[in-house]
Amino acid sequence: xxxxxxxxxxxxxxxxxxxxxxxxxxxxxxxxxxxxxxxxxxxxxxxxxxxxxxxxxxxxxxxxxxxxxxxxxxxxxxxxxxxxxxxxxxxxxxxxxxxxxxxxxxxxxxxxxxxxxxxxxxxxxxxxxxxxxxxxxxxxxxxxxxxxxxxxxxxxxxxxxxxxxxxxxxxxxxxxxxxxxxxxxxxxxxxxxxxxxxxxxxxxxxxxxxxxxxxxxxxxxxxxxxxxxxxxxxxxxxxxxxxxxxxxxxxxxxxxxxxxxxxxxxxxxxxxxxxxxxxxxxxxxxxxxxxxxxxxxxxxxxxxxxxxxxxxxxxxxxxxxxxxxxxxxxxxxxxxxxxxxxxxxxxxxxxxxxxxxxxxxxxxxxxxxxxxxxxxxxxxxxxxxxxxxxxxxxxxxxxxxxxxxxxxxxxxxxxxxxxxxxxxxxx
Amino acid sequence: xxxxxxxxxxxxxxxxxxxxxxxxxxxxxxxxxxxxxxxxxxxxxxxxxxxxxxxxxxxxxxxxxxxxxxxxxxxxxxxxxxxxxxxxxxxxxxxxxxxxxxxxxxxxxxxxxxxxxxxxxxxxxxxxxxxxxxxxxxxxxxxxxxxxxxxxxxxxxxxxxxxxxxxxxxxxxxxxxxxxxxxxxxxxxxxxxxxxxxxxxxxxxxxxxxxxxxxxxxxxxxxxxxxxxxxxxxxxxxxxxxxxxxxxxxxxxxxxxxxxxxxxxxxxxxxxxxxxx
Numbered sequence: 001x002x003x004x005x006x007x008x009x010x011x012x013x014x015x016x017x018x019x020x021x022x023x024x025x026x027x028x029x030x031x032x033x034x035x036x037x038x039x040x041x042x043x044x045x046x047x048x049x050x051x052x053x054x055x056x057x058x059x060x061x062x063x064x065x066x067x068x069x070x071x072x073x074x075x076x077x078x079x080x081x082x083x084x085x086x087x088x089x090x091x092x093x094x095x096x097x098x099x100x101x102x103x104x105x106x107x108x109x110x111x112x113x114x115x116x117x118x119x120x121x122x123x124x125x126x127x128x129x130x131x132x133x134x135x136x137x138x139x140x141x142x143x144x145x146x147x148x149x150x151x152x153x154x155x156x157x158x159x160x161x162x163x164x165x166x167x168x169x170x171x172x173x174x175x176x177x178x179x180x181x182x183x184x185x186x187x188x189x190x191x192x193x194x195x196x197x198x199x200x201x202x203x204x205x206x207x208x209x210x211x212x213x214x215x216x217x218x219x220x221x222x223x224x225x226x227x228x229x230x231x232x233x234x235x236x237x238x239x240x241x242x243x244x245x246x247x248x249x250x251x252x253x254x255x256x257x258x259x260x261x262x263x264x265x266x267x268x269x270x271x272x273x274x275x276x277x278x279x280x281x282x283x284x285x286x287x288x289x290x291x292x293x294x295x296x297x298x299x300x301x302x303x304x305x306x307x308x309x310x311x312x313x314x315x316x317x318x319x320x321x322x323x324x325x326x327x328x329x330x331x332x333x334x335x336x337x338x339x340x341x342x343x344x345x346x347x348x349x350x351x352x353x354x355x356x357x358x359x360x361x362x363x364x365x366x367x368x369x370x371x372x373x374x375x376x377x378x379x380x381x382x383x384x385x386x387x388x389x390x391x392x393x394x395x396x397x398x399x400x401x402x403x404x405x406x407x408x409x410x411x412x413x414x415x416x417x418x419x420x421x422x423x424x425x426x427x
Numbered sequence: 428x429x430x431x432x433x434x435x436x437x438x439x440x441x442x443x444x445x446x447x448x449x450x451x452x453x454x455x456x457x458x459x460x461x462x463x464x465x466x467x468x469x470x471x472x473x474x475x476x477x478x479x480x481x482x483x484x485x486x487x488x489x490x491x492x493x494x495x496x497x498x499x500x501x502x503x504x505x506x507x508x509x510x511x512x513x514x515x516x517x518x519x520x521x522x523x524x525x526x527x528x529x530x531x532x533x534x535x536x537x538x539x540x541x542x543x544x545x546x547x548x549x550x551x552x553x554x555x556x557x558x559x560x561x562x563x564x565x566x567x568x569x570x571x572x573x574x575x576x577x578x579x580x581x582x583x584x585x586x587x588x589x590x591x592x593x594x595x596x597x598x599x600x601x602x603x604x605x606x607x608x609x610x611x612x613x614x615x616x617x618x619x620x621x622x623x624x625x626x627x628x629x630x631x632x633x634x635x636x637x638x639x640x641x642x643x644x645x646x647x648x649x650x651x652x653x654x655x656x657x658x659x660x661x662x663x664x665x666x667x668x669x670x671x672x673x674x675x676x677x678x679x680x681x682x683x684x685x686x687x688x689x690x691x692x693x694x695x696x697x698x699x700x701x702x703x704x
Contacts, residue, residue, distance in 0.1 A: 077500045087654045240680045247676050251669040258662020259472055270576035
């Protein structure tokens with residue numbers, strides 16, 4: 001970090017004792033960003049902003065919410081009706097959770113497409129997977145706090161999964177509940193944890209960023225920055241590009257919050273929780289549907305009962321992501337230069353959408369069959385295809401550096417990309 | 428390799444194709460006729476609640492529905508949204524007609540007092556158990572959120588209220604249940620309550636079953652979503668602002684990035700020029 005001499009005396013005084021200005025200067029002007037990041041790279045910063053939005057709206061909601069089985073549902077309605085702009089805070093928080101997942105899914109699949117998990121960015125990837133894991137726990141507990149029918153029964157179904165653990169399953173579940181059923185102690189601890197976990201996420205996001213800034217960003221070509229011609233400072237180039245994405249995203253967010261706030265909600269969750277009445281059809285929020293499909297798809301496997309096998313498969317579906325840097329044997333990062341992987345990437349995307357759609361249906365007949373095929377394919381992709389493709393695929397020749405194809409478009413298949421970035425060149 | 432690729436694409440295609448065809452067969456299985464979908468005054472972004480309809484709907488609720496169903500999330504003061512005739516004094520008088528339990532007083536006794544505008548609309552039954560007991564063991568659901576608690580709640584509620592009739596041949600009713608075309612399984616525990624001229628509207632609107640069903644549906648839609656109009660009006664401004672902001676930022680981004688290609692920036696990896704020198 002080059003020492004920077006500040007002109008203002010106060011700035012100099014502070015910086016000599018607490019180098020915040022030097023640090024900001026380093027991150028904004030000296031830290032090299034690849035010149036060619038596309039808009040898919042916006043979703044990391046957007047996810048960071050939603051985390052802040054969720055934290056602030058959540059703190060205001062927590063000031064009005066009552067974590068007690070008798071009051072929880074009514075206190076949410078009180079927020080919606082009587083608290084000044086309570087409806088706004090609640091809808092921002094509720095819609096925010098959906099959009100948080102949407103952004104993070106895009107961010108993760110961007111990583112899959114451009115091989116962002118490969119050496120030297122394995123720890124950035126691992127911390128990211130960890131964030132996703134904690135996020136799922138946070139979202140699940142937050143959904144339970146509403147204490148509607150779907151909240152209650154989702155809590156019952158998910159906590160019951162732990163009974164599948166051989167031997168100690170029942171004890172674990174009783175311990176999680178703080179009793180013999182989902183009840184007040186469960187709601188209390190879910191509230192406490194729902195407030196705690198976002199701060200755990202902040203900590204892991206810090207680690208994610210430290211790792212990222214050590215190895216620096218990947219880019220759509222997946223080749224390393226070879227020199228100053230490949231790099232630009234973060235400010236003003238990516239500050240303004242991130243702002244474009246953020247503003248467009250905020251537009252979508254506002255449309256949902258103000259005009260379609262309940263479009264993703266289950267009607268059953270507007271009925272207060274009733275342990276004596278089971279809803280006809282228990283479904284999770286959309287962002288958990290693929291996992292729900294996997295959970296219900298798995299049959300008995302040898303000595304492992306279907307329930308345990310389903311639980312293992314469901315957790316395995318995310319845990320397998322932690323291994324992706326080592327499962328993928330190809331040295332080429334970007335799918336642009338991997339003609340076969342690129343096709344399988346899109347097959348995986350479709351497969352996940354199919355799983356999500358199956359998660360919404362009853363697990364019987366054709367839906368069960370499709371869920372099973374899609375679940376098998378999901379694991380086939382990660383455990384068999386990823387290692388195999390590295391050996392049998394012949395990648396296309398890589399450009400020497402980022403600026404090479406930018407300045408000399410050698411691939412006529414992507415003229416739009418080349419001209420867009422070489423700006424001054426007129427045809 | 429190519430064969431695997433082909434096989435998998437075929438698989439994916441099959442999955443997608445079935446996703447397109449299957450939901451239709453499911454809808455048929457349900458057997459529920461398609462819901463009538465009247466044009467509601469409040470539907471769409473520019474829609475407004477029709478205050479006259481809300482007032483008529485409130486009358487229907489008070490005269491009919493409230494015999495069994497509570498509306499426990501709505502306070503008397505919220506009724507000011509109904510407009511003419513719901514000034515603060517009127518609401519105070521209206522609320523005072525109902526008694527609620529309060530206390531304990533200085534002697535430690537519970538007492539009954541007239542309801543105040545800030546109290547929730549008083550239910551006929553003291554609690555859920557009492558309501559259930561008085562209704563053959565079936566709890567008449569609270570109506571505050573009823574239009575959100577069903578799929579296509581507004582249309583469904585209206586359809587449900589006009590869906591009564593004689594059971595067609597072949598429909599087997601469980602004892603104590605009533606035929607309703609739109610109810611799940613085509614039967615419901617609620618008797619047909621609405622009949623022509625059951626109530627009398629101040630504004631001279633004929634109180635047909637259809638009119639009462641429409642008005643009480645509009646009223647209960649308001650009860651479930653009382654801030655809808657203000658939400659839409661703030662939302663329109665926010666969305667227009669963000670749209671313009673996005674356009675402006677796109678222009679700014681293009682401007683800034685255009686300079687990038689005019690001259691290469693200072694190599695960021697090296698130390699920047701010292702402004703003090």
